[in-house]
Amino acid sequence: MGSYSISFNESALREFKTIDRHAIPRIIAAADALASDPLPPGYRKPQGKAAHDFYRIRVGQYRVICTVDPPCGRYHGVSRPG
Secondary structure, eight states, rough: OOOOEEEEOOHHHHHHHOOOOOTHHHHHHHHHHHTOSSTTTTTTTOOOOTTTTOEEEEEETTEEEEEEEEEEEEEEEEOOOO
């Protein structure tokens, strides 16, 4: 696969204010890794009709939600389980 660019939407940037500061570097590293492999091992599609274009990966206790829009990947947010 080619290289993708990663962009953060406004709600994703707001989520970083509520996340444990020690987890943020791991989340950013995982999001950056999506540029070279947008669908890494362990990715999942969320359930439901509204989630048809979204994928998620786990980073510790957080979920990274993204879409793959060639030629750029879009990072939509981070959420806590539950």
